[in-house]
Amino acid sequence: MPKLIMTLQHAGLYAGFELRRLWLTRRGLMTLAATAVLWFFLLRYAIAPASDLIASEGFQQMFRDVFGAFGLSQLFAWPVPELAIYWILSLLLLPLLCLFFTANQLCSDLERGTLRLLALRSSRLSIVLGRFSGQMLVQSCLILLSLVATLSLAAWREGGLTLAMLNAAAVIAVNLLLVLLPFTALMSCFSAMVRSSRLAVSLAIVSLGLGFVLLSSFVFYFPDFLFLLGYMPGTQVMQLLPMQGWQTLQYAMLPLLQTLVLLSGATVLLTRKAL
Amino acid sequence: MNTIIQCQQLAKRFGSKTVLQQLSFELHQGDVAALIGPNGAGKTTLFSILCGYLRPDSGNARIFGHKAGSSALFGKVAALPQDAQFDPAFSIGEQLDFYGRLQGLSSKTAREESKRVLALVGLTEQLQHKAGALSHGMRKRAAIAQAFIGAPQLVLLDEPTAGLDPVNALHIRQLISRLSGEVSFMISSHNIFELEQLCNNVLYLENGQLKQHSNSDNTVQQLQHLTLHLEQDNSDAISAALRQLPGLIDLHCTQRRELVLSYNPQHNADFDLAVLQCLAANGWRYRNLTKGQTLEQKLFTPV
Secondary structure (H helix, E strand, C coil), rough: CCCHHHHHHHHHHHHHHHHHHHCCCCCHHHHHHHHHHHHHHHHHHHHHHHHHHHHHHHHHHHHHHHHHHHCCHHHCCCCCCCHHHHHHHHHHHHHHHHHCCCCCCCCHHHHHHHHHHCCCCCCHHHHHHHHHHHHHHHHHHHHHHHHHHHHHHHHHCCCCHHHHHHHHHHHHHHHHHHHHHHHHHHHHHHHHHCCCHHHHHHHHHHHHHHHHHHHHHHHHHCHHHHHHHHHCCCCCHHHHHHCCHHHHHHHHHHHHHHHHHHHHHHHHHHHHHHC | CCCCEEEEEEHHHHHHHEEEEHHHHHCCCCCCCEECCCCCCCCHHHHHHHCCCCCCCCCEEECCCECCCCCCHHCCEEEEEECCCCCCCCCEHHHHHHHHHCCCCCHHHHHHHHHHHHHHHCHHHHHHHEHCCCCHHHHHHHHCCCCCCCCCCCCEEECCCCCCHHHHHHHHHHHHHCCCCEEEEEEECCCCCHHHHHHCCCEECCCCCEEEEEEEECCCCCCEEEEEEEEECCHHHHHHHCCCCCCCCCCEEEEECCEEEECCCCCCCCCHHHHHHHHHHCCEEEEEEEEEECCHHHHHHCC
């Protein structure tokens, strides 16, 4: 069997196994429950009341006067206010949650020695790709579930679902997955480096924070290199916030390239690691 | 004879500690090789290099002509790595199925294969149980079972019977013995008795160096051995009488009531009969008389 086909087949098997972990194991069901609780509180105490507020004409006028210059008045262009609030909350929250949810791509298997059993049957590239794809599938499920809940809330308030609402939900889902790609790939790197998911999360937070501070200091003294800040994972989030519709995909290339680089790094790290 | 493992000038260091030094050896198809050595001799490091878990600093290790760890060896080389454990979130059956799928089996065949290999180690009933619900010995046997999924041509076993009760250890030895015609094995163990029963080839590692590489076929015709276990503790008198036998080259007491006699069969073809006659003539009783030396004597007793 050609190597590439075998690698992709193995990656698919790993991804499927991660999906089983979400739906069929106690730990996976706990993750689902935690997500459900989190989104229940967000929907009940943030999205629902905020949607009523946003729907009022007076608030919209006041918001346009204050934030119009930042382009945030575009938020009113979403078909329903629930999706606008969901868009802001998820763009800001999910990258951080992603660091925690996807930290254990390889750590536990490294610690237990399970990777030794896997490495006898598949390449380390397929392990990295498979676990990464698995985590993306898991996050897709969680995003879809929370979007369905938000759409239900909006449909209940509006009295029905419209095609525009479904289209907006698809825009949100695709964009969120694009935003999460480099963060998940970043955790692939850190989980290939250390044997504890907590340490992987700490390393990721410290590295992102330190990287931003160092780069900012560098840019302060050498302003010509300001563009470098734009290459940090998640920097497109601030540009996406005031946008809506499929035009958001104009920022898709950067996270895709970041993901490619980070996954290559994770593969190199795991390949060079003693199991 | 087909070479299955070929190691040339393997070297590995961890920091300032040299674990393997210029290690070279070859194993051939059908060999059941024992890897012996004191703690810290480099056995597990050698295993890890052969499995592709570690890279040597220099030299190379090739299995079936491919670099150790190469994708061409998936499914051909299986191993019981030291301390490798199953994922506690899934049942043993699910994980064995998954390993089978990775080895290219269909879902249905993988499930049948899982049942087959669990039956080999007497764990048929544990298919649906999670690893955490099994005892240490059962987990070890399940880990051995995964090494037999599909049709591996070489199985590397690191301490396969350590931690097993005597009955299950015997079953594992019988399993290895039964499969040893069709599968080549390399077994690392501190149990000399076990290795003596199973292996026809011995690699003795000490301080990362190969001290001995002996093969059971390499019989030196000029020198053969008999190991005599006595019932009484009167080795001195018996030794004195046996020293008079023609053909005897050397005799020494390896432990209480155990004598090892080295002789030249070309000088006395019936040396074993002469020993028995000598014992009978003096009324000395013996427990057993074994041709050859034990592996322990070969490795650790200078003759």
